[in-house]
Amino acid sequence: MNAIARPWIGLVFKCCAALALIVAFVFFMRMQEDQSFIDRYRADGTVSRAVVIGMERDTLTTTTRKGRSRRTDIQMLTVRFNPKSGMKYADYTGQADIPSAPPPTGNPMADSEFSEVIWVSNAAFEATKVGDSFVVVDTPYSGDGPELFDDIRDFDPASYYPGMALSLVAMLVLAAVGWRISRDSAMRGVAEVLPLPLPGAGR
Numbered sequence: 534m535n536a537i538a539r540p541w542i543g544l545v546f547k548c549c550a551a552l553a554l555i556v557a558f559v560f561f562m563r564m565q566e567d568q569s570f571i572d573r574y575r576a577d578g579t580v581s582r583a584v585v586i587g588m589e590r591d592t593l594t595t596t597t598r599k600g601r602s603r604r605t606d607i608q609m610l611t612v613r614f615n616p617k618s619g620m621k622y623a624d625y626t627g628q629a630d631i632p633s634a635p636p637p638t639g640n641p642m643a644d645s646e647f648s649e650v651i652w653v654s655n656a657a658f659e660a661t662k663v664g665d666s667f668v669v670v671d672t673p674y675s676g677d678g679p680e681l682f683d684d685i686r687d688f689d690p691a692s693y694y695p696g697m698a699l700s701l702v703a704m705l706v707l708a709a710v711g712w713r714i715s716r717d718s719a720m721r722g723v724a725e726v727l728p729l730p731l732p733g734a735g736r
Contacts, residue, residue, distance in 0.1 A: 540714075540715060542714055543711045543712070543713075543714035543715035544711070544715070545711070546707050546708070546710045546711030546714060547707070547708060547711035547712070547715070549707045549711075550703075550704045550705075550707035550708035550711060551704075553700050553701070553703040553704035553707060554700070554701070554704045556696075556700040557696075557697045557700035557701050557704065560693050560696040560697045560700060561693070561697055563693065564690050564693035564697075567688070567690070568688075568690050570677075571685060571688045573672060574622065574670050574672055574680060574685045575622055575623070575685060576622075576623075577622075577672050577673070578621070578622035578670040578671060578672050578685065579616075579618040579619065579620055579621060579622065579670070579671055579672075579673065580618060580620045580621070580622055580624075580625040580631055580632075580668060580669070580670055580682065581614045581615035581616070581618035581620070581631060581632045581633060581634070581668070581669060581671065581679075582614065582615075582631050582632070582633040582666055582667070582668060582669075583612035583613065583614035583633075583634075583651075583666060583667060583668070583669040583679060584612060584613050584614075584633070584634070584664065584665070584666045585610050585611070585612055585661055585662070585663050585664060585665045585666070586611050586612065586613050586648070586663065587610070587611030587663065588608075588609070588610055588611070588658065588661065588662075588663060589608075589609045589611070590606065590607070590608055590609075590658070591606075591607050591609065592604050592605065592606055592607070593605045593606075593607050606655070607652055608652065608653050608654065608655055608657070608658035609650050609651065609652055609653070610650070610651045610653055610658070610661060611648060611649070611650050612648070612649060612650075612651055612669065612679065613634045613637075613644075613647050613648050614633070614634055614647060614649065614669050614671065614679055615632045615633055615634045615635075615647065616646070616647065616649075616671050616673065616679075617632075617673075618631070618632035618671070619632065620632055622670050622685070625668075625682075631668065633666075634647040635647070649678045649679055650678070651669070651678065651679060651680070651681065653681070657681075667681065667682070667683075668681075668682035668683075669681060669682060670682050670685045
């Protein structure tokens with residue numbers, strides 16, 4: 534390895550280690566954010582039965598700071614549910630008789646109170662048709678809209694652990710390699726600047 538390039542290579546490995554640590558931190562913060570979101574639904578949410586009244590696919594376009602556009606396919610279900618349900622999430626035990634939305638009145642303004650759009654995965658979208666019903670959880674006054682009961686119930690923060698673990702392992706490996714390269718470079722530099730012993734010295 535070129536002696537001049539060696540310190541820079543070590544620095545690159547150290548920077549990559551720092552980047553891996555940042556990625557692990559991003560995983561952790563995302564886990565905390567999602568856990569807080571789920572905890573709020575579990576603590577304050579109310580359960581009701583939702584009926585699918587519309588289905589739509591769309592494309593979400595986002596622009597990065599570098600000006601590049603990224604397109605993401607999204608699947609949306611329009612559901613009619615009861616945001617005023619009195620059944621708490623903690624009290625729901627799987628019973629079939631749960632609050633649902635009142636019959637439509639024909640007044641768009643009045644009926645809109647009981648309608649909302651839910652984003653779902655492609656698999657869930659493919660398995661759903663208009664007229665299907667399922668259980669949702671809503672939090673009053675939050676403005677977030679209903680979430681599928683199964684998603685709230687089945688959320689497990691452990692799904693973030695592999696990403697955090699891999700990022701931390703990568704950080705340790707990259708930091709060790711960078712430290713080793715930098716140490717070897719420093720030792721080589723010291724050896725080169727130390728004065729050479731004179732012939733016959735020490736006799």
